[in-house]
Amino acid sequence: MLNRKKQSRRVALHLILIIGSLIFVVPLFWMIATSLKTEEQTQMVDNWRQVFIPQPVKWNNYAEALQYVNLIACFKNSLHVAALSIAGTLISCAFVAYSFARLRWPGRDAIFMIVIATMMLPAQVTMVPVFLIYARIGWVNTLKPLWVGSFFGSAFFIFLLRQFFMTIPKEIEEAAKIDGCGYFRAIFQVMLPLIKPALLSVIIFQFMWSWNDFLGPLVYIQSRDLMTLTLGLQAFTYQHAGQWHYLMAASVMMTMPVIILFFALQRYFIEGVTLTGIKG
Amino acid sequence: MNRFIKAALLFVMIAALFAPCAAQTERQKPITLSIWGIPEYDRYRGTHEAIKEFQRRNPHIKILVGAPGGSTDVDPQKLLTAVAAGEPPDLILQDRFTISGWAARGAFRPLNDFVERDGVNTEDFYPACWNEAIYRDKIYGIPWDTDARALYYNRAILKKYGYERPPADWDELAEWGAKMTVKTGVNRYEQVGFAPMWGNSFLYLFGWQNGAEFLSEDGTRCLMSNPQNAAALEWMKKTYDAIGGYLNVRGFEGAGGFGGTVDPFITGRVAMIINGNWVLDDIVRYKPDLDFGVALPPAPKGGEALTWSGGFALAIPAASKHAEDAWELAKWLAFEEGMMYQSLRQKEFNKTIQKDYFIPRLSCQRSLNEKLFKEFPAPNQNLQNVINTFLQMLDRSRFRPVTPAGQTLWNEQLLATYLALAGDLSPQEALSQAARRVQDELNRLYIPPDYPPLRWDWVIAIGALILAVLIGIWAAAIIKFCRTTRLYRKEAAFGILFIAPWLLGFLIFIFGPMFVSLVFSFCEYDVIHPAKFAGISNYVELFGFHKVPTVDGGMVWAPRDPYFWKCVWNTFYLAAVGVPLGMILGLAIAMLLNAEVKGISFYRTFFYLPSIVPAVATAVLWFWLLNPQIGGVNYVIRPVLELMRLGAPQWFDSPVWSKPGLLLMLMWGAGGSMIIWLAGLKGISRQYYEAAEIDGAGPVKRFFYVTLPMLSPYIFFNLVIGVIGYLQIFTQAYIVSQPPSAGPSNSLLVIVFYLFNNAFAYFKMGYASALAWILFIIILILTLLQFRIARRWVHYEGGGGA
Incomplete structure (x- = not known):
């Protein structure tokens, strides 16, 4: 009796989970389906087949979408920005976080509070003057404003790495010190290898932020050949309004790298989110 | 600078x-x-x-x-x-x-x-x-x-209804258009006879036909709100109402976009449309033998037949x-x-x-x-005739007024048209409001307020002073530290060396810009000319009220900048609905996924995946999913709604549905917070549930008396992060509202959107900076408030407050 009740409960749970997953996944599926439709089919809504199944399957949409807006260049630019931002964040934040976590110096805790406080500051407050700074040194319409800032550390990653450094027993480091390690060697050879998962989380987050950043490129980039994917896709939406098959093909191409990254590094994704409570 | x-x-x-x-x-x-x-x-x-x-x-x-x-x-x-x-x-x-x-x-x-x-x-x-x-x-x-705008008419459709010539005046145009409109559902159409705003006509055409002007001869006064314009707008609204109302028709318009194989005129979905000569390009490409003609757009009886060119x-x-x-x-x-x-x-x-x-x-x-x-x-005689008609039109064509406020005039007439057609305001009210905005801009341009130039030396001096004080305090601490201890000097030196990048970044990208943006918020600054010190005028403009004339001749208090209140309202609306909804949805998903059943990790992946789709791609996707006519969402819900005799929502084409549409899109990513909730749920010890069960608490009671209190730190965290995030929302709203318009009737104008427009579209850096500071202060107040209130309801297991 009890067993049967349990069983029917389990079936109901599965049912809810399946329906829920469907609701969440169908839009993605529809994105892919539409990306393979002909233009005429995107307008047809007479039956579910027309809505969900591309008939005929038009792979060429991808090639055509790539050709229309310079999506290949956009890909390159997005990667360029993401790679440099990741490098900048890793280099700067590791040192800053280590200093906050392990080294004792006057004013440390007060300054750490400032770091935390800057996380609350909306970027819009500094947007205009920062733009003017970049304009003045002639970096508008270059990719530099999109990544240079990351070399000066970002509050969120400093916080994240500091939390990780704090979990490492002091003894390990002290042992290294006794062996005659300086601070640089202690960081590179002892500490960083120990917080590899955290570094991977940083890489993932920074990648997602750079990849998804829209306001930055919108403000700084004008040339067609410097557009990032987000900007390219938006420009594409603007120019090809109504050509949904191309728009969806471009959207799929933009989403794919993120999904691949997610499946490859799923564990670190979830660890990073859990520890900091920030969504990707 | x-x-x-x-x-x-x-x-x-x-x-x-x-x-x-x-x-x-x-x-x-x-x-x-x-x-x-x-x-x-x-x-x-x-x-x-x-x-x-x-x-x-x-x-x-x-x-x-x-x-x-x-x-x-x-x-x-x-x-x-x-x-x-x-x-x-x-x-x-x-x-x-x-x-x-x-x-x-x-x-x-x-x-x-x-x-x-x-x-x-x-x-x-x-x-x-x-x-x-x-x-x-x-x-x-x-x-x-x-270019030139003409009335395109589909001869085949007109013939079917017994018309052998194009309509001669407004009355015929509206009447024939209504007759040729075929509806198949509450707000579904198979064919539309004529819709005034479909194609490319705008209030300019109908206003001019009716004898209206938009600017005075010398360009210093905005005449948009004159009765001829109001009458033209009234006629447009009536014409729409006769075929089911503007919002419903707009859903049909928005379905295909223009051009290509799906052009509404080429495919015969619209019998008459006022559009530019560029459409010919697609006609020769896709249907060169289309049986159509063009004519000078019909004017009101006795009005002047004319068109306009851009x-x-x-x-x-x-x-x-x-x-x-x-x-x-x-x-x-x-x-x-x-x-x-x-x-x-x-x-x-x-x-x-x-x-x-x-x-x-x-x-x-x-x-x-x-x-x-x-x-x-031209490839055939019919097209040759059409082209000749266009060429003849050019000599009697008008053009939009030349004015430095051209962009504002254009945006405002467009907004007024939408507001009036959607029934938010009467035509006269909508036009008066628009005219006031344009007049403000004209006054600023022609009678600029006499503000003194900003004294940069003072700004730099004050900035340096603040900086010197801050550094001084720190330096004092360092000196004191060095005096009292010798042991950690090297460690401290390295510590400060290591945070140097952040310190430098803080000064260049945060402290300096914050200070300068605060200064700008008291300035008038268009980037091209030097900044002028304008005192608190930006804030007065944002928060101030002034008396404006009403339609019936009275006076009434109205905000100086209605857009500001609009964007604050829109943002708070989104936050007030979106934050709780997102939290409930995220927690519900997490509780489902907390179950121990087979394949749970697959389910988790499915629920989580949408949240990592880039925001821009999400926005583009949902813009399409929520297309009123051919989008997937309406395809699914329409049968249900039609049973209840309701029309499907018009989503991003309707001022009422655009925000729910945006929220729906954001909820798709609700799985993102699931991981945090899951961590919280996993952290609740089984013992509490067992104890509650022994006390006879059912699942509902257990949820309210165990789960929720134990999750309170997580609820608090998500609340703070959610509110901050929603107040800064921009990307999604920007993309689905097809800038420069901010959604139908400005219904998606959020604070950051308005800020962005002021800074980078209207050249008002000072105004934008004031907005940014207001946003900052709102966030600060809300966050502090949440921390205060949290002391009462957030329960930390280790004791201690928030």
């Missing part, structure tokens, strides 16, 4: 003076010329080819083609940022009606010297084209192409370093030889995409049009 801009201006002036002779001597030196605004559409291939040809003929010039124009123009923000950065393009293809705005701000170079020197025959240009590029007696752009012009930014070469390129693109070349290459290109026919674009010069259409005749 001040000095920098002065120097830049001086340089520009000197450069402009010497440009002709400099170009003479440097003629053969290799240079790079950048041109902006040539769209990437198929129908501009010939122009791109012509640019390449120019490069071939002038081997020392390398041409960079940048910032393609969209359906209307280069994003004004793109041009502004380039001008501000001192690196504008050398030549830009710009919508003519916006040229005066840029000219008034000194961004474009007058071309009179070139025009006179090269003996350009200005008489040959249609007056509507040439005069539109003139501001204060100087010409700022060479008119490149033009088009683009080639302008040279004032800071261009190669004005002479840019002028040569402009001449090549706009005059006979180059136009012929473009047409020829376009024709060749069309052949490669199975398009057998080619119709040249309308040039702004009478004689050139004659030659073009002789050289490239």
